[in-house]
Amino acid sequence: MTDLTTADIPMGPWVPRHVSWLEMGLYFGGALLVAALGTWWILKNSGQVGLDAPDHRRKLHEKAVPRLGGGPIFLAVGLACLAAGYLGGLGWSRWLPVAICNALMFSVGFVDDLKPQGAKVKLIGQIGTALILYALGVSIDTLSNPFGEGSISLGWWGLPITLMWLVSIPNIINLIDGMDGLAGGFGLFLCLTLAFIGYYGLQPDVLVVALAMAGALAGFLIFNLPPAKIFLGDGGAYLIGFFIASVSLFTSNKGSVIGALLVIIMALGVPILDTLFAIIRRAVRGVPIFNADAEHIHHRLILLGFSKGRALVALYSVCLALSLVGLSVLLTKGVALPVAGAFLLLLALGAARYLGYVRSWRSFREQIDEVMERRRKREFFRAYGRVLDFEVERCESLESFSKQFEHGVKRMGLGLSAQSGSLPETLKLVSGMLCTIHHPQDGTETSEWHLRLDVLLPALERCVEKWGSLPSCLQQKVANPPLVTSIPLQA
Template sequence: MQQYLYFFAIAFLVALFTTPLVSRLAFSIGALDKPGKRKIHDRIIPRLGGPAVFLGFLAAAALLLGDDQRVAGLIAGGTVILLLGVADDIRGISPKIKLLGQTLAAIIVIISGIQIQLVSNPFNGYFYLGILGVPFTIFWIVSVTNAVNLIDGLDGLASGVSIIALLTFAFIAHQMGQTTVSLLSIALAGAVFGFLRYNFFPAKIFLGDSGSMFLGFMISVLAVYGLLKGITVVAFVVPIVVLGVPIFDTCFAIFRRFRAHKPIFQADKKHIHHRLLSRGLTHRQTVLVIYGISVFFSMSALLIMRTGLFL
């Protein structure tokens, strides 16, 4: 337990003290989110939160670099995502460039050894994916990366949902005897907690694409990393359930835009948080309700693990 607290504290303190510095940097380089038609805020707010979360996580994760080459791959892929997000926060980049960058980052972690390898077959054991595991893994990583990015629409929303998912992953990994994955999840949760001090309503800084994509990427990779030993449907159902809010919200958004014959990357104001706001909930109430939904999904995932449902 002491080791977990140590990793959490390092990441938390580094993120807590670097976030104001990153905020000032955002103002100096023009990484700012200005009020607009789709914006809920009414003032200029820096949107370069990614580097603060990254530095907090890195400070703790670096302690594990000598233990497993996959840790280095995870950090390298996360760095690519961070730089991609920083470029988008400052200048803006096209969806195609984002997709290429996310795919490159996914390939980096696959090369390091983090890959979905097995799929459960309820009739006779399991099926080894072989080379098919590569596109399967890329699809998972890119999908979750963008799902978390899409729910980053209110102060503290993506940060809080990510913390809930990370703490759940940390517990599950610990139960499975995967200490490295558990410590990495705790470290990232600590970094996001430190950042949340400035990101919760009313926010002084936003995650930006640098932060939301980094969180989505890391969560998706940790899910694969932590469940490599699992060969049952549970191994794939659990992370999907834990990430229920961003995944289901994204699926509904894609279906909604496809049915309306609109590009799937075209932004709108029909996400779950927009709908709750339109029903009269305040900004803070909306975020807390979605936190509650995320906790429900996480508790459901733990129940699945405990009861062996889908086993």
């Protein structure tokens, strides 16, 4: 597409100019029913496949929960769109590239839900899917001014901008999928926003597919609200994000894609802000950006004393408000844009302070200095972990490595035996072996100790691979490990 407008799209008899309220209700309600029944079936027939087990660090649910919720949503939306194409005469042919690529993006995440594939594999799959959609003609090549005359031809910039849009939104949705009902609820609000844009822009096909996805998410949320009986999984999160990103490219009518994208960007204010905070937080601390942590906005609200239900209502309210702000920009043809921008800026600053990311604006410089000092310590621990990894190759016997490992553990402030006031942590290796290491209660955040413990795992894995056993200083800990935090090996 040289320009994402509907001015050049033939409006033949297969594209009706009006969808009745009854049809809207049927598409929404039908998708809701299919998704709800599909989710119920998975819960009744779930075995040991696709389960999300608690780890007592970030995943605090009490028992293993199925994470295959994306399946019923995909089925419901697919059936609704087929019905709209064949029975409702909504011209499914122009949506074929979007449908194919949404199926591919869902598959990338769903395969990972069944068997973890690693972040790099998933990213390659996401970029590949976005490239296919671009090659099939769905792209951002021209940005027309939605608030006046004129346009900008992006030229070769169209490819990276299109890829960034199509890849970033699924990952943003996946990033906030850390609390019951959060990502599904946000997706519901965003799809209703897309449906309004389709209705306002006289695009019944956009209206119908957005209502179908909203209905599917509503049916899934019946089982996903706290306490969740089933999770979206990567398949569901990627499907929601890619659906929003791809469908939004069809929502400009006699104007520009930028108008619709501005609405979506504003409606995505909370997850975008959460992603921005996470990137800044991890970059400043020297932690890999893709490393998961328990410091997202919803985690912070829980720490502030919110129940899961109250935190969810608060975040839903903000998402609804931002959706309305975004729509106001579209409806006023840009007049409300300065007010919306100021609102978003104040929201970001207020959230940073209220959620505790910034303790005080007056002492902000001191906080940065503390973070940088903590980052230097982390770099030391990671470097020492690599040294222990090299020691496995250098040492000729398990006993020799055991002495080096015991020395390294002490250098990191950890211990191999219980001391007064110390806490035990259990490390679980890929082979299933367990070992216990203790850390003092000295005011250091638990997440800091977990980072130190994580860097020991590669050396222990190589030790077991080379000698078939753990260092002798740990072997007496294996038989009866305490039932405490289990730390899995990171990819």
